[in-house]
Amino acid sequence: MNAELWILEDAGRSLWAPFAGTRPIGELLFGTCLLRERLERWFGEPARGYLGPERLVGFDEPGSPRLHGTSSAAAPRGGDGSTLRLLLSSRFVPDPADRPQAARGALASLVDGSRGARPIPIVTGEDRSDAPTGVGWLLPPGASLPHSAEAPRLPVPGEEASGWGSGSALRLRGELLDGPWSLMARNPDRIRVDLETGLVAGDSGTDDESDTVRDLRSAGLEGVEFLGPHRVTGGSGVQIDPLVVLDARDGPIHLSSGVRIHPFTHLVGPAWIGADSSLLGGRIASSSVGPTCKVRGEVEASVVLGFSNKAHDGYLGHAVVGRWVNLGAGTTNSDLKNNYSPVRVELGRERTVDTGLLKVGVFLGDHVKTGIGMILNTGTVVGAGSNLFGGMMPPRWVPAYSWGSGDRLVPFQLDRFLEVARLAMGRRSQTLPDSMAELLSEHWKQTHGGRVR
Numbered sequence: 299m300n301a302e303l304w305i306l307e308d309a310g311r312s313l314w315a316p317f318a319g320t321r322p323i324g325e326l327l328f329g330t331c332l333l334r335e336r337l338e339r340w341f342g343e344p345a346r347g348y349l350g351p352e353r354l355v356g357f358d359e360p361g362s363p364r365l366h367g368t369s370s371a372a373a374p375r376g377g378d379g380s381t382l383r384l385l386l387s388s389r390f391v392p393d394p395a396d397r398p399q400a401a402r403g404a405l406a407s408l409v410d411g412s413r414g415a416r417p418i419p420i421v422t423g424e425d426r427s428d429a430p431t432g433v434g435w436l437l438p439p440g441a442s443l444p445h446s447a448e449a450p451r452l453p454v455p456g457e458e459a460s461g462w463g464s465g466s467a468l469r470l471r472g473e474l475l476d477g478p479w480s481l482m483a484r485n486p487d488r489i490r491v492d493l494e495t496g497l498v499a500g501d502s503g504t505d506d507e508s509d510t511v512r513d514l515r516s517a518g519l520e521g522v523e524f525l526g527p528h529r530v531t532g533g534s535g536v537q538i539d540p541l542v543v544l545d546a547r548d549g550p551i552h553l554s555s556g557v558r559i560h561p562f563t564h565l566v567g568p569a570w571i572g573a574d575s576s577l578l579g580g581r582i583a584s585s586s587v588g589p590t591c592k593v594r595g596e597v598e599a600s601v602v603l604g605f606s607n608k609a610h611d612g613y614l615g616h617a618v619v620g621r622w623v624n625l626g627a628g629t630t631n632s633d634l635k636n637n638y639s640p641v642r643v644e645l646g647r648e649r650t651v652d653t654g655l656l657k658v659g660v661f662l663g664d665h666v667k668t669g670i671g672m673i674l675n676t677g678t679v680v681g682a683g684s685n686l687f688g689g690m691m692p693p694r695w696v697p698a699y700s701w702g703s704g705d706r707l708v709p710f711q712l713d714r715f716l717e718v719a720r721l722a723m724g725r726r727s728q729t730l731p732d733s734m735a736e737l738l739s740e741h742w743k744q745t746h747g748g749r750v751r
Contacts, residue, residue: 307350316663
């Protein structure tokens, strides 16, 4: 029986500010690859597409499948009568040992045993005694995309799926990330597992499948110090200057194709550095850095999606940073409260989430810019397209496309924002697709009530 993978941008994405307004959650970096790539490798085939909110239909980045609105005619509805469709939340991280190829017979039996062409819940949990959590649906041949009005008993991804933990549901091993703080907190361990199991290829900026991954300890690198027992590997074209320390005492390190490491850099594993990125000096520890980034200073337990710059001194800790972000010299964030209490994150003027974590830094959306000397508080969320300057600490919640200093923030003029975005992308030989410009413009209007300035 044939099978297709569709990735669902479910309602739980509302906790993923400041990224949810400009990209699918599946296009965020986790470990050594994007969340979407992780699902594709687990499934063994590329995803047919995303199903998500209409406002993201224009999303366009290299390697990303098309996003279909859930009301789109292209969404899976009836099929050809012979194809299974797996709809999995983009926030779901499957256990790599739980391969669907080995369970095709079980899938077929589950479908054959169901009554009619109705969706079958997909749940996850450590064992059968756990209350399962919904992570998606299995659509038998002829089944349509489930809606609450049609199937009110189906579990919503992220919610407890009471009554679906036995033979009436498909149980997969894995976890469901509830917010960007979960992605940040679990990222070091995910890097370690990925590199220990050989997961180092993909369009998120890792090496091409055909590229040769080599052991850098035996590469004859002059003046480079290696510490610890874990593997240190690299793709083609990696350049490492003298006076660099590759510290693998706590975990493995991988440098993707074209990475350049400058003198006086201390790179601490587990760490993964994406293709064509440059480390300019300082201490970078337990972090994932996406493709074509420039990083300098102190970075700890952070995720930088790609095409972003932190080219100067300053501290970035326990943070998630989107694409096309530029941090001015000396930009520094706090990631620990003085009273050592769990960090609460503001997701709007009237919504706060207790992360339960003691160390939470900042979450910076796509196209964020900071001026020199910027200081960011613990748990600060800066919306996409914001431009902060003046060295004054902004509020812990900064709406998308804000411009100003401290709490004196006004909407960033839309035409000026798009001009800056195009200039920044052009510096990396990239262009802003028309569909992305429209998506960003609509997001600006939704954020600021349609008042184009």
